[in-house]
């Protein structure tokens with residue numbers, strides 16, 4: 001498989017985690033979002049949405065990270081990301097999709113750029129907006145984790161929820177979001193970051209990261 005992604009893209013990070021947890025080997029193909037390589041004709045011919053990640057498996061192409069993860073789960077049922085129990089599967093999806101749709105989507109790079117270029121917002125205002133959107137979803141997620149009485153993971157091992165959560169916490173820390181009121185979320189983050197599947201997927205480990213690559 002070939003994964004077209006960008007080191008700091010949270011949806012690429014999400015998919016790297018999913019592939020690692022499922023022990024599926026892949027080749028990384030960096031797409032530079034800063035130079036808008038994702039909007040060039042070469043890339044949009046492969047993915048009309050112009051976004052990463054894009055996964056190629058044999059002759060087939062897959063786009064939209066949540067749909068890709070759901071496809072992987074069905075095509076490669078070994079090492080499942082969803083629990084067996086139907087109620088637990090629902091909970092994992094409830095929390096994962098809350099983060100993917102209500103938290104990640106309004107914080108995508110083109111949205112932030114648009115706030116600056118079209119509305120003249122300052123970086124401070126954009127950072128405030130970013131933290132506001134994070135709080136809107138991370139606070140109820142923490143409350144749900146409390147209700148569920150979670151420990152190191154949502155259920156017995158990391159799966160769909162952790163796959164989607166961890167990249168957004170990486171962003172939350174970049175934007176100085178205060179996680180002190182989120183002990184259950186932070187416990188899950190620490191347990192995940194101790195695992196090789198998450199470590200190998202981390203932005204710092206990616207070959208196109210200019211901050212860590214000589």
Ligand SMILES: N[C@@H](CCC(=O)N[C@@H](CS)C(=O)NCC(=O)O)C(=O)O
Pocket residue numbers: 009010011012033038050051052053063064065066108109110
């Ligand atoms: N719904 C899409 C969102 C993908 C997405 O937002 N990708 C971002 C990086 S995290 C991207 O490519 N941004 C650049 C752009 O859209 O121009 C998915 O889950 O795959």
